Amino acid sequence: MNEIYIEKYELVGLSIKISGSLNKELVGLSGKVILETKNMIIIETENGRKSIPKSLCKFETNDGKILIDGQKLVKRSHERLESYIWLEI
Numbered sequence: 001m002n003e004i005y006i007e008k009y010e011l012v013g014l015s016i017k018i019s020g021s022l023n024k025e026l027v028g029l030s031g032k033v034i035l036e037t038k039n040m041i042i043i044e045t046e047n048g049r050k051s052i053p054k055s056l057c058k059f060e061t062n063d064g065k066i067l068i069d070g071q072k073l074v075k076r077s078h079e080r081l082e083s084y085i086w087l088e089i
Contacts, residue, residue: 010077011036016043019067020058030062038076 017030029050031043041052041059054070061068 011041011073012077015062016041016059016068017062017064018052018057019060022056026052026057036073036077039074041070041073 011033012035014033015031016033018026018028021027029043029045029052031045031050033041034044034049035042039054041054043050043052054073057070059068059070060066
């Protein structure tokens with residue numbers, strides 16, 4: 001599997017599944033990301049909206065091809081994106 005720096009990209013609109021978490025009740029939860037804050041991802045599931053703490057979870061895309069460590073996402077999305085823009089210049 002090729003390593004992809006998903007933290008460079010916008011997560012809103014991405015379909016994800018929680019593949020690991022310190023809170024075992026969250027593992028297996030899946031849905032579409034509808035909002036992202038500094039510490040939380042809000043996903044739309046079959047049973048409504050769920051707020052997921054980024055730092056506790058590991059995510060994967062629904063096709064299982066991209067794995068995401070939530071610890072690397074703990075920033076506001078625009079701050080995370082800005083830091084990569086500065087690194088690439």
